[in-house]
Amino acid sequence: MSKQKNYSFSNKIIEILKQDFGEKYQDIFDKSLIIQYLNIKTRSADSGSKSRGSFANIYAIYVLVEDYIKNGFYKKGNYNSYSGAKFVDLFTRQRELPFGQKLQNHALNHRLNEEFKKYFPTSKHIPIIRDVSTNKYWFSENLLVISIEKEKINLSDTIIKIIDAYVEVKQSSFKSFIKSCEEITKLERANTDKAGQFIKKLLAPNVDARIFEIVSYSILKYFYHGQILYFGFNMANINKHNLILYKTGRTNANDGGIDFVMKPLGRFFQVTETTDVHKFFLDIDKIERYPITFVVKSDNTIEELIQKMKENAEDIYTIKTIVKKYMECIEEIINIPKLVAYLNIAIKKGYLKSIIREIILQSKVEFNIIEDDDEEIEEQT
Numbered sequence: 001m002s003k004q005k006n007y008s009f010s011n012k013i014i015e016i017l018k019q020d021f022g023e024k025y026q027d028i029f030d031k032s033l034i035i036q037y038l039n040i041k042t043r044s045a046d047s048g049s050k051s052r053g054s055f056a057n058i059y060a061i062y063v064l065v066e067d068y069i070k071n072g073f074y075k076k077g078n079y080n081s082y083s084g085a086k087f088v089d090l091f092t093r094q095r096e097l098p099f100g101q102k103l104q105n106h107a108l109n110h111r112l113n114e115e116f117k118k119y120f121p122t123s124k125h126i127p128i129i130r131d132v133s134t135n136k137y138w139f140s141e142n143l144l145v146i147s148i149e150k151e152k153i154n155l156s157d158t159i160i161k162i163i164d165a166y167v168e169v170k171q172s173s174f175k176s177f178i179k180s181c182e183e184i185t186k187l188e189r190a191n192t193d194k195a196g197q198f199i200k201k202l203l204a205p206n207v208d209a210r211i212f213e214i215v216s217y218s219i220l221k222y223f224y225h226g227q228i229l230y231f232g233f234n235m236a237n238i239n240k241h242n243l244i245l246y247k248t249g250r251t252n253a254n255d256g257g258i259d260f261v262m263k264p265l266g267r268f269f270q271v272t273e274t275t276d277v278h279k280f281f282l283d284i285d286k287i288e289r290y291p292i293t294f295v296v297k298s299d300n301t302i303e304e305l306i307q308k309m310k311e312n313a314e315d316i317y318t319i320k321t322i323v324k325k326y327m328e329c330i331e332e333i334i335n336i337p338k339l340v341a342y343l344n345i346a347i348k349k350g351y352l353k354s355i356i357r358e359i360i361l362q363s364k365v366e367f368n369i370i371e372d373d374d375e376e377i378e379e380q381t
Helices: 010-031 033-041 055-070 087-096 106-119 156-184 189-201 209-224 277-286 302-317 320-328 336-348 352-366
Strands: 128-131 136-139 145-148 151-154 228-231 239-242 244-247 260-263 267-272 292-296 330-334
Touching: 010 033, 010 145, 010 151, 010 156, 033 055, 033 106, 033 156, 055 087, 055 106, 055 136, 055 156, 087 106, 087 136, 106 128, 156 189, 156 352, 189 336, 189 352, 209 244, 209 260, 209 267, 209 292, 209 336, 209 352, 302 320, 302 330, 320 330, 330 336, 336 352
Parallel strands: 267 292, 292 330
Antiparallel strands: 128 136, 145 151, 228 239, 244 260, 260 267
16 A cells, blocks of 8 residues: 555555545545545554544544535535534534544544644644634645645545444444453353453453453452441441442543542542553642552553652652652552452452443443433533
8 A cells, every 4th residue: 555554444445445536546545644644543443342442533533524514515615715613513523423422622622633743744734723712613625635637636525434434343343342241241150260261351451441441440349349347437336338439430531530439438549551650640639649549551560560650750750758749649559460360359259240241331331332421511612
């Protein structure tokens, strides 16, 4: 494929280009930066449900190009006279799309443009044009319309087809994942080891961050389930309480850095796939340096993780008393080996099927296969 890297989904992009433009397909691919960008962003299409899908930036393209087509600019032109699409309409539309219900506004406002410039630093054009004063948006028509042998070719319809095809593949992959989970729940007691190994594979460092968070929650929920503590306001009134772990919302949500909360202890849990000390300390600052447990998607030992964090923090902050205060806010580090150990304990307690059912439930909610509570959509100001 010329100068561009060929991923598994690249063949589907080429197929669509051939259908729409015949022999000109390769020239169009080589000349269109937005097609090349989609080629990069759709590379996870056939990597399974556990690979991260790049929906935020792709859907920012989708809703603006869809708006362009819906308003007839594909045929009539005069896009340069268009008053622009409203943020609330674009944002609402994004969240109607598969896997899009919890998307934030960042892609529309800056992330798509910033990433596009990273891949194509010499380009004179960026995908999204925004008027901050009116909060109106346009897609750069210079990226939608290219010239091949003096012929003007509009790619808007083709872009929609490519993204639709990508989403279809990801949906199919995820439904297969759900089906596998459901089949595992049917295993008899003799196949407990197989079911346990299935869950452990979902904890690998290369799995989708959302799947890792869901599996981590499901394991921890049933590891703590049934553990009891006793406390009260005075010695005459000591009460019995079960430890209960709650998931605070969807994965990757802007929720102040709290992924799970434990009642009645009030423990906070944050899931992370990075060992970047900036990220850890930012999460600590978000909750006013309240003690927090980090669930880290890493096979490194807990001692190695803590030591690396401390060394990085001392390099950055230099003042030992500040570093000490931050480090003291880390209540516990739970890495992948510790999660596996907790899983084994939960399985011995008889919670294997419950864990898998929880994974299925949380996954269906996360990927919009079933609906949970609606959220209000506020217009960006």
